[in-house]
Amino acid sequence: MNSRQSRLAIAATGLRKSYGDHVVLDGLDLSVQRGTIFSLLGANGAGKTTTVKILSTLIRADSGDVRVAGHDLAREPDAVRAAIGVTGQFSAVDNLLTGEENLLLMADLHHLPRREGRRRTAELLDQFDLTDAGRKPAGTYSGGMRRRLDLAMTLVGDPQLIFLDEPTTGLDPRSRRNMWQVVRGLVAGGVTIFLTTQYLEEADELADRIAVLDRGRIVAEGTADELKRRIPGGHVRLRFADPRGLDAAARVLGQVSRDNDALALRVPSDGSLRSLKTLIDRLDDRAIEVDELSVHTPDLDDVFLALTGDSTDKKVTTR
Structure with a gap:
């Protein structure tokens, strides 16, 4: 592994995935620097979730070379899994357990010693402002609290890289902004975030770099400001x-x-x-x-529509 690759949390070349005749990913190339927030932006059906599933070892690509957290995805899937965490569109929280019990369960799954598991649980409940709610069933939590608990559960294993697949879908504006603060804090601590989102404001607010995915291909990549400068109207x-x-x-x-x-x-x-x-x-x-x-300058709405076309079957949320 060369020095450039060692600075990358994700290095993917020629990633392809099809289901029958339907091409989902068509030669995807991605480079994500360690300790940054990288946002993959795209409409429904663009291939965002498929990309996350491949990079997190949940499904196999048809072809392509990928390294995640320094490990070859095809040859070292266990090492990749040990280095990453995944928070999907739908919460993995068990509603019947308390917040504390959900975290302790994750500690057991990560084979942490009992004392270490309890210490880590208390630490995460405090970090995510859930200490007071820790003894209450998760089914009583608000949407924002459930998202925070879900992310806290992802952190039990102390991952280097976290995949956040549309983590704030369905949250009210205040809860969404609270989640943004949590994400910024994680990156300040050295964690790399791979964020997929339909909220253009979210990508603009958080991401160090943004890639726009359309029909399984990256059609543009750069900082939010770089992408905006590509569009006339400034x-x-x-x-x-x-x-x-x-x-x-x-x-x-x-x-x-x-x-x-x-x-x-x-x-x-x-x-x-x-x-x-x-x-x-x-x-x-x-x-x-x-x-x-x-x-x-044009905003990311303008960028997205200019790069992917204003098609009626696409949905990207700006608020």
Whole structure:
């Protein structure tokens, strides 16, 4: 394993999976850096869950080379399983057991000594703000509490890499944001997160890198800002204190959209620091004062629709 591979939590090349004539993954390439949040974004049926199932050893790929947590997926599946945790769309929590009992059960499954299991259980109940609810049946928990307990159960084995497959589906906005804080805390502690989601805001808020999956292929990858800059429509809005400043800036900047009533100009821009500096320098060179400046870039909704098409059979949630 070379030095680049050692820095990767996941390295996949040419991943393919079909069911009969239906191609689900069509030559997927993925690289996920350790200690980061990587988000796989796609509509229903794009192949997100299939990707997670393959990378977490739940199903086999038809072909492709994959290393997960430094281990060959095909030859070392047990080592991969020991290094990862998986939280799916549907909670693995047993409603009849208390939160504490659910965690103790996971400790037993991981063959932790009894004292260590109880220590780890108490630690996780505290970490996920579930200590007071720990002796209550999980069936009485709210949706947000159940998600937190599910993730806590995943952490009993102290995984290096966690697959979160649409972890906040069905949660209210407050519970979703609470879960985001939990995820950030895990990454700050050195855990790698592989996140699949239909919530564009979630990927924008959390992910260090985002890959857009469409019909089994990665159609774009980068940071949220990099992806947004690929889509036309970004601009800088300049507002001026008087018409003279507006007129002077319009002459200097050339092709702009003008709003005389608001004393404002809309200047096409990709939103990058370089283009913004160039714009400001051009105005400074001619001593043109700007009263207010704001940068507007396309959001991930625009990115997703531009890259995958606005098809009626696709569903991606923005809130």
